[in-house]
Amino acid sequence: MGNVISALSTIDRNREQFITYRNSKLTRILQDCLGGNSNTYMIACVSPAESNYEESLNTLKYASKAMNIKNTPIVNRDEKTQLRQRILDLEEENRRLRAVLSEKGVRLEDL
16 A cells, blocks of 8 residues: 555656556555545554654654645536436426415416
């Protein structure tokens, strides 16, 4: 996973670069989260104890590399679902406007 994080954090967006997700089952599973269409968060657990200094330092370096990964998530939307929702919204607005007109005594046949 460290190799994938390093490769993604130093990637040049202007040229094609191969990322080795296949080296580990974990990176294969997390492929969409690491370099795909999603927001990724990392929690780094460190300790203030002197005995854990090296481990905490390595964790912070690793988290720093992961922080440099730039993903551009895009919301996946289904056009049919959007169209259906738009139709429902327009029907609701039509009902509301008809109710306003009927309250004012305007008949739709007169329009």
